[in-house]
Amino acid sequence: MLIDLSHIQRLYRSDEVETTALLDIHLGIEAGEFVAIMGPSGCGKSTLLNILGTIDRPTSGSYSFGGQELTELGEAALAAFRRENLGYVFQSFNLIDELTIEENIELALIYRRMPKAERRHRVAHAMDHVGIAHRARHYPSQLSGGQQQRAAIARAIVGEPRLILADEPTGNLDTENGAQVMDILQRLNDEGATIVMVTHSPSHADLAKRRVDMLDGQVVISVRNAI
Amino acid sequence: MLATILKSVVRQIRRHPLYVGLNVFGLALGIGVFLTLALLVRYEYGFNAALPDVDRLVRVDTRWSLPGTAPGEYAGSTFHALSFLREDFPEIETAARLENTGLSTVREGNFTAFVSGLTDPSFFRVFGLKLLHGAPDEALARPDGLVLSERAAIRLFGTTDVMGRTVPVNRDGVTVNHTVTGVLARKTTPDFLSDIEMLAPFASSDLTRSCFVAWGSDCGRLYLKLRRPGDIVSVNARMRDFVIRHAAGADSDANALGMHPEKVFGLSLAPLRGARFRDFHVLYADDGVDRTVINSIGLMGLLALALACANAINLATARAGLRAREVAIRKTLGASRKVLFVQFMGEAMLVAVIAGVLGLALCEILVPEVASLTGEALVVRYGLVGVLLPLIVVACGFASGVYPSMVLSGYRPAAVLAAARMPSGGRGAARLRDALVTGQFGIAVTIVICMLVINHQTDFMRTADPGYVRSGLLIGSAMPGNDLAAQRRMLDALRAVPGVVAAGFGELAPSPDNKTRSTYTYDGPSGPVHVHLLQDIVSTSYFEVYRPRLLAGRWFDTARGLDDMPARDETRTRTAGAVLNASAVSRFGFASPAEALGKVIGTGGITARIIGVIDDVRFESPRQAIYPEIIFFDTLSKRPFVDPIPAVRFQGVVESDMARRLNRAWAGVLPDVASDFSAVDARMAAYYSGDERRGRIFTLGAVAALLIACMGLYGLAAFAAARRVHEIGIRKTLGATGRQIVTLLLGDFLRPVVVACLLACPIAWVVMRRWLAGFDERIALTPAHFLIAVAGAVAIAILTVLGQTFHLARAEPARALRAE
Ligand SMILES: Nc1ncnc2c1ncn2[C@@H]1O[C@H](COP(=O)(O)OP(=O)(O)OP(=O)(O)O)[C@@H](O)[C@H]1O
Numbered sequence A: 001m002l003i004d005l006s007h008i009q010r011l012y013r014s015d016e017v018e019t020t021a022l023l024d025i026h027l028g029i030e031a032g033e034f035v036a037i038m039g040p041s042g043c044g045k046s047t048l049l050n051i052l053g054t055i056d057r058p059t060s061g062s063y064s065f066g067g068q069e070l071t072e073l074g075e076a077a078l079a080a081f082r083r084e085n086l087g088y089v090f091q092s093f094n095l096i097d098e099l100t101i102e103e104n105i106e107l108a109l110i111y112r113r114m115p116k117a118e119r120r121h122r123v124a125h126a127m128d129h130v131g132i133a134h135r136a137r138h139y140p141s142q143l144s145g146g147q148q149q150r151a152a153i154a155r156a157i158v159g160e161p162r163l164i165l166a167d168e169p170t171g172n173l174d175t176e177n178g179a180q181v182m183d184i185l186q187r188l189n190d191e192g193a194t195i196v197m198v199t200h201s202p203s204h205a206d207l208a209k210r211r212v213d214m215l216d217g218q219v220v221i222s223v224r225n226a227i
Numbered sequence B: 001m002l003a004t005i006l007k008s009v010v011r012q013i014r015r016h017p018l019y020v021g022l023n024v025f026g027l028a029l030g031i032g033v034f035l036t037l038a039l040l041v042r043y044e045y046g047f048n049a050a051l052p053d054v055d056r057l058v059r060v061d062t063r064w065s066l067p068g069t070a071p072g073e074y075a076g077s078t079f080h081a082l083s084f085l086r087e088d089f090p091e092i093e094t095a096a097r098l099e100n101t102g103l104s105t106v107r108e109g110n111f112t113a114f115v116s117g118l119t120d121p122s123f124f125r126v127f128g129l130k131l132l133h134g135a136p137d138e139a140l141a142r143p144d145g146l147v148l149s150e151r152a153a154i155r156l157f158g159t160t161d162v163m164g165r166t167v168p169v170n171r172d173g174v175t176v177n178h179t180v181t182g183v184l185a186r187k188t189t190p191d192f193l194s195d196i197e198m199l200a201p202f203a204s205s206d207l208t209r210s211c212f213v214a215w216g217s218d219c220g221r222l223y224l225k226l227r228r229p230g231d232i233v234s235v236n237a238r239m240r241d242f243v244i245r246h247a248a249g250a251d252s253d254a255n256a257l258g259m260h261p262e263k264v265f266g267l268s269l270a271p272l273r274g275a276r277f278r279d280f281h282v283l284y285a286d287d288g289v290d291r292t293v294i295n296s297i298g299l300m301g302l303l304a305l306a307l308a309c310a311n312a313i314n315l316a317t318a319r320a321g322l323r324a325r326e327v328a329i330r331k332t333l334g335a336s337r338k339v340l341f342v343q344f345m346g347e348a349m350l351v352a353v354i355a356g357v358l359g360l361a362l363c364e365i366l367v368p369e370v371a372s373l374t375g376e377a378l379v380v381r382y383g384l385v386g387v388l389l390p391l392i393v394v395a396c397g398f399a400s401g402v403y404p405s406m407v408l409s410g411y412r413p414a415a416v417l418a419a420a421r422m423p424s425g426g427r428g429a430a431r432l433r434d435a436l437v438t439g440q441f442g443i444a445v446t447i448v449i450c451m452l453v454i455n456h457q458t459d460f461m462r463t464a465d466p467g468y469v470r471s472g473l474l475i476g477s478a479m480p481g482n483d484l485a486a487q488r489r490m491l492d493a494l495r496a497v498p499g500v501v502a503a504g505f506g507e508l509a510p511s512p513d514n515k516t517r518s519t520y521t522y523d524g525p526s527g528p529v530h531v532h533l534l535q536d537i538v539s540t541s542y543f544e545v546y547r548p549r550l551l552a553g554r555w556f557d558t559a560r561g562l563d564d565m566p567a568r569d570e571t572r573t574r575t576a577g578a579v580l581n582a583s584a585v586s587r588f589g590f591a592s593p594a595e596a597l598g599k600v601i602g603t604g605g606i607t608a609r610i611i612g613v614i615d616d617v618r619f620e621s622p623r624q625a626i627y628p629e630i631i632f633f634d635t636l637s638k639r640p641f642v643d644p645i646p647a648v649r650f651q652g653v654v655e656s657d658m659a660r661r662l663n664r665a666w667a668g669v670l671p672d673v674a675s676d677f678s679a680v681d682a683r684m685a686a687y688y689s690g691d692e693r694r695g696r697i698f699t700l701g702a703v704a705a706l707l708i709a710c711m712g713l714y715g716l717a718a719f720a721a722a723r724r725v726h727e728i729g730i731r732k733t734l735g736a737t738g739r740q741i742v743t744l745l746l747g748d749f750l751r752p753v754v755v756a757c758l759l760a761c762p763i764a765w766v767v768m769r770r771w772l773a774g775f776d777e778r779i780a781l782t783p784a785h786f787l788i789a790v791a792g793a794v795a796i797a798i799l800t801v802l803g804q805t806f807h808l809a810r811a812e813p814a815r816a817l818r819a820e
């Protein structure tokens, strides 16, 4: 088992109210899986993904990745963990406006102390992979939504992470661009990456190997798709 | 429109109290400091300017070019010249002599000293000063007349209604009853007469003093009122011929200067307008001020204002970015560019007006402080402020409003809405902000370095080795006259005071009043060498009192009769022992102090054999070079001193107690003369105080500049932090650690600060080198001054930025990404 979540709970406390984003999550994910998470708005999908990505901490519960317990790690160790193992694709792209597409992608490698030449090489390769090489020197605001999302995917895969997390990667895209993104994700999965994707589109969910349905902060069903 | 603007400003204050606060207070601080320093500069530039007919008023100055010393311009001239001037120059309408002296009043043996002057009845015709009581033409006409300032009148009688009252005035030990014949009206404009508390006419006995009859002697200043302002130039042009005509005198005339007087002696008319600055380069003109220092203070005020304005611009452009989305949406909804422009400009103006009002309040608080720091009678002049303030407010408002208004109203909504993040005003704005931060810190660091150097130098001047031992030393006022018996009694009385280790006389003392100089000649192997020497005569025990450093030879010895200075009747027949200071030794061209021993020098009147050499002793301003000096010995066996100054070394007694005991001992010998035993520091304070006061102004300016620069950086850091929350979230998601984030942000902020320091150091170096060159005795410009300032600025910048970024770098990335 690559990922093992048990008794994961996430509460948000503000002054007056307490929101339970995740109630009690149990989830295991094998290496090489392609999991699609579905559920109504506000049921906790993004929260779950954030916790998987260690950019948010569960209020309680345990999260082990490749046999290592992550909830006990300190800030610096988590940063190192993300650097080595994770690629993240957001619904709203989250590219840095001040950097070019190329620099945005390179950012995922910068924190790894990789030689410049190798970084260049890998960035070029990743851009080829998603088909935006001709836009390398542009700034995000000069690109269409689909192109920005492909750039974001290139950034997520450039470090060859073991786990790719994608939060509604097709949510802001039209059908054709959406299909292209799904295509890329499937290809990455075929090449061995483990993928967890949140989506509202049943047809895109069907392209994954497994589908997890959530409701009110809990996993309700987990079914394996027929291939 | 106004209502919309007001509402918007109020909303801004509510939503971004930090930005608006920094903006308003930073600007207020800049405006307050600027107004205050502008008032100070105007005060200095306006010095003397309000004297009636100032353009026709001049002081006659003297230029001496004596052998062995650099030529120097001296404030004042011999009174002897006046009658000749009147004869030769019909351009002179009227003239007055003025001698600053220390008059005091006596009541039951207690002396009260006043800032006072002796002058001619024509004084009021020359200067046109107003009298509260009395008639200007008659006030000083009677020999026992006395004019008091309003303050002196109140101090003496508790009222200004004092005409005809009798005041016992003590001058050099003689008390004479004077009758009050005038009271000076108070004035608010500064001039060189502002401090005067008491004016009396010269006594008839004065008219025979050497400075009234000899060309080579002076004791006061000669003021002329010319008929036309243009006369100054024409009279000056004829002054050389005047000197040649009158100062040479007949061969037998001991009061003349002999053949070719114009080679050593010159007279010139120094206009009173602008004298404040010119007098800085004139010797013995005590109220001179360095124009460059005043200009730098003015510049500092301007810079403080510029810094504050830069802040306002910076924060406004930064904030404009935050509002870009709002503007884009408004535009999409149909707001016109003009309406938006007016709104943003209006907001900026309103903020500037608020800041202006606060700045004026600050100025009102600062001015009395600065007045007490500088010792000048500085007041807030609404004439000046009323003109400056609106100008500043409009300029600042416009400067801080124009960029955001243009940019914001010019945004294309599509571009703004398309960008995922809020725009920061683009690369241009970012570069502008960097440049402004660089400029701000550059200015602040330069000022801080200057402040450090100035304060170090003033400190150094106070503490530098003067060539004698300062602590445990008390110096009295000059004992008037040449009464041998009284002088012996005085020394005995002082030596008998418990706690006194040694007591002696010198004719010179720290901050000397009277100086005798003559040209001495040494017939060296390569021809005669002439050096103009300052002369001191000292009594027994002088060496134990001052403890100068002996470089070669020996000090005077009572046992050796030849050391003693010959009495006046035997000067031509006998050689006296003399001690030179190191400067004199090198002026005569001796290779070393030891080389000078045994050599004979003379004036033609006195012949002296050099028996010893001491290190230079500083009795005067550290700005002035030490004068070459010759010291004679007087054992008081036959020859009396002239106006000797007693000095005492004491031990085991608190200074103030000692001074009191000495004053009592003095009163036992000379009850009619005010006694004032005081420490060297107090006597020499006047030499340092000007620099010290201006040092304090620099400190004030440096603190203000640094504060404003930090407010700016703080605001920018806060803004950038807010703007970059999202970016930081992304970076952390990609695996950046908290430390990497802090480093990144620090680097971004410190770059302009470091560049600023690199720019500031050479500028400050050049400026301070020039300033230090004005001191004979000065500190070396070390890297420490620069390092301290740079380290301070960088540390403050780091703290400012860290305070803003630390929590940001620690936050969970998920939260940051949400915060859109
Ligand atoms: N920082 C927060 N503070 C308070 N409540 C939060 C916070 N973040 C999320 N929540 C709440 O937690 C719940 C789950 O949010 P989450 O973003 O995970 O939903 P989601 O399933 O991704 O929804 P969507 O499909 O709309 O993206 C929601 O009710 C949300 O209001």
Ligand SMILES: [Mg+2]
Pocket (backbone or CB within 6 Å): A045, A046, A047, A167
């Ligand atoms: Mg979501």
